[in-house]
Amino acid sequence: MAEERFDYIVVGAGSAGSALANRLSADPTKRVLLLEAGRPSHPWSRIPVGFARLIDNPAANWLYSSEPEESTGGRRIPVPRGRLLGGSSAINGMVFVRGQAEDFDGWAQLGNRGWSYRDVLPVFRKMESYAGGEDEYRGRDGPLKVSDLDESGPLYDAIIGAGQEIGLAWNADYNGASQDGIGMTQASISGGRRMSTARCYLDPVRSRPNLDIRANAPTEALLFEGRRCTGVRYRRGGEVHEAHADAEVVVSAGAVASPQLLEVSGIGQPERLNALGIPVVHELAGVGENLRDHYAPRMKWRIPAKGLTYNDRARGLGLVWQALKFAAARTGLLGLPASPVRAYIRTRPGLASPDAMISFIPFLATPNFKLAKESGITAITHPLRSESTGSIHAASADPAAPPEIRFNFLSAEIDRTITLGGMRMTRQLMAAAALDGIVGEEIAPGEKLEGEDELIAWVMENAETTYHPVGTCKMGSDPMAVVDDRLRVHGMEGLRIADASIMPTLTSGNTNAPSIMIGEKAAEMILAGS
Ligand SMILES: Cc1cc2nc3c(=O)[nH]c(=O)nc-3n(C[C@H](O)[C@H](O)[C@H](O)COP(=O)(O)OP(=O)(O)OC[C@H]3O[C@@H](n4cnc5c(N)ncnc54)[C@H](O)[C@@H]3O)c2cc1C
The missing domain is CATH 3.30.410.40 (Cholesterol Oxidase; domain 2)
Incomplete structure (x- = not known):
């Protein structure tokens, strides 16, 4: 088993993870490893109509489904998630919606400093290139191209x-x-091409010597020394590898896989972990709770x-x-x-x-x-801001087994x-x-x-969802919060989460833009040393 050393390890190259890896590796002195479970790309991901070809395609989609519940009339409903570089931004409907100013002001009101609309608007502007609207609100030269139809x-x-x-x-x-x-609709489409985060944030920086992007490399566990996360164990080409993070590990595996990875690694509700035979590293009641969707x-x-x-x-x-x-x-x-x-x-x-x-x-x-x-x-x-909450929990100690999703709509x-x-x-x-x-x-x-x-x-x-699960590792300071307002996992060191799972509440619309914003904001906080 070979061990390698990096400054930062980002788990999951989706909407948030790709933006984060791009910004972290802009500093040539920082060695960044980006691990993605899925494939490097898929031909149908390039053009918009490919959406219909990927929504039920196991080559690029995790194809989760929910547990049968009263609110779904006893059905298991599909929970598609991208499984390739770009993550769900590489298979989604490309609708571009930030949400309302009040969404982010609400996060700040819950005690999350730095997340008010005034705080996140510059990040939304920095991430996009859009020709319309007013300069006060819209970005002109960011990596993500957004267009009018x-x-x-x-x-x-x-x-x-x-x-x-x-x-x-x-x-x-x-x-x-x-x-x-x-x-x-405004769309993450430009010149008839899907603007995934793989295309907009990873393709332009692939040649950076300090950025190592590895696809087909599922992370199986977070590694710890006491309460410090020191690295990850991942699988690639039939072999198990360990990578060491001198600074931090950032989990960006999305609202379904992030809580599951924490749980199989020993962070979560002790009764659940014990029942699955997973040794408890750190008790954290909120892991996998607070699931919200449209x-x-x-x-x-x-x-x-x-x-x-x-x-x-x-x-x-x-x-x-x-x-x-x-x-x-x-x-x-x-x-x-x-x-x-x-x-x-x-x-x-x-x-x-x-x-x-x-x-x-x-x-x-x-x-x-x-x-x-x-x-x-x-x-x-x-x-827009559904208040019903459900949960996502590991069903097995095996990281490759799908988790149990209960929406409670x-x-x-x-x-x-x-x-x-x-x-x-x-x-x-x-x-x-x-x-x-x-x-x-x-x-x-x-x-x-x-x-x-x-x-x-x-x-x-x-009904079905509009594929916007969020909130399963929510940000906050109450007992059910998983990360603080710097996205650091409560009670741990060297471990952050940056993806849709940290949203305390749903944003008023589709969730790709706010997920990318979260990746961008995480990078700003990490590089600022906060
Ligand atoms: C079918 C569909 C349609 C949608 N339509 C829209 C839309 O039109 N507009 C919109 O704004 N939003 C839409 N969304 C939602 C939006 O795309 C997501 O909210 C957003 O992409 C979430 O970003 P994320 O970074 O949290 O997770 P993701 O982008 O899902 O990224 C997580 C990444 O982590 C990887 N991963 C998971 N586990 C591991 C592991 N153990 N090791 C390594 N890698 C791992 C995954 O393969 C994935 O690449 C849609 C989503 C889907 C699935």
């Missing part, structure tokens, strides 16, 4: 018109001063008007035309993010900011995101209220005059389903 047409005009009819303002930049209203019913309407949806436009020769259009101009179906239009809505009067989202997909899809035969439109709605009454409010507003929007003559019958859940209990039962039996 080059999509237009009568269906989009009608949806936006319908949104305005029900009182939503047009918002040209929901990542700017305010998230409120309806607008076109549980989102997919509502569907038929569109009888011809030629408006991609179900119609990408059929037969239409698909050839879409392929040619993409080849020539990098636009059309093959260049789309997961949903091209989004609305941030208030489901009750008197709210300071939106509490729910509706996103629109200009076609009907099968559960694994392939185009359906019938023509229609899909509207996805969910509470809709256990917080407020999540039920907002879900129902979101569905009600989606129906109002679809019934607005701007969509007259375009929209046909509601297919799912169907007009007849009206009662609140019936609707919630339908959600439980049919």
